[in-house]
Amino acid sequence: MTYLGLLIYALVVIGLLACDCCSGKKHPQVTAVDEDLSPAETLHRLRQFHGHLGPYAVLGYRLGGWLLERLGCGKYFGAHITVTGPGVTPFTCLLDGLQMSTGHTLGKRNLELVTGASRAPGVLFEIEAIADSGGAPLRVNIPASVADLFSEWMAAELSDEEIFDRTLSWPQEELWQELT
Numbered sequence: 666m667t668y669l670g671l672l673i674y675a676l677v678v679i680g681l682l683a684c685d686c687c688s689g690k691k692h693p694q695v696t697a698v699d700e701d702l703s704p705a706e707t708l709h710r711l712r713q714f715h716g717h718l719g720p721y722a723v724l725g726y727r728l729g730g731w732l733l734e735r736l737g738c739g740k741y742f743g744a745h746i747t748v749t750g751p752g753v754t755p756f757t758c759l760l761d762g763l764q765m766s767t768g769h770t771l772g773k774r775n776l777e778l779v780t781g782a783s784r785a786p787g788v789l790f791e792i793e794a795i796a797d798s799g800g801a802p803l804r805v806n807i808p809a810s811v812a813d814l815f816s817e818w819m820a821a822e823l824s825d826e827e828i829f830d831r832t833l834s835w836p837q838e839e840l841w842q843e844l845t
């Protein structure tokens with residue numbers, strides 16, 4: 666091997682060792698927005714995927730990032746998420762937001778919607794997320810008060826940007842509660 670060949674080989678090895686995916690470093694694709702996307706780009710992609718923009722889709726997007734972070738799980742695979750709640754729009758728009766941020770989808774069957782099941786009083790959605798690697802299930806409730814809040818926002822005919830910003834910056838504890 667020539668000196669240049671050796672140098673290239675060494676650089677490739679160093680590159681591989683430094684790479685997150687090869688070093689096994691956990692890098693959950695967290696947050697309400699994909700880390701490498703600007704808020705404007707995220708809004709654009711969510712609207713492009715969903716066809717319009719409403720608070721339930723944005724809430725699903727935000728919650729999905731939080732769920733993956735809490736589970737220490739990556740995007741697309743690694744968990745099973747069950748959403749129990751009403752089976753009609755606009756509520757079900759939540760599912761599209763969840764699919765966008767978690768990459769867990771109805772088609773892959775690692776995201777599931779259960780409708781018609783009874784829920785605790787005052788609860789709009791019950792969500793359970795379980796990591797494939799095991800561990801305790803993560804359970805979250807979205808309170809019925811969120812439906813009232815979002816009805817107000819939708820009646821106020823806010824712009825997409827306002828809906829997006831409000832939903833992402835609204836106090837988390839008013840949007841969902843983790844059950845212990």
Ligand SMILES: [Zn+2]
Pocket residue numbers: 715717718719722755758
């Ligand atoms: Zn929608």
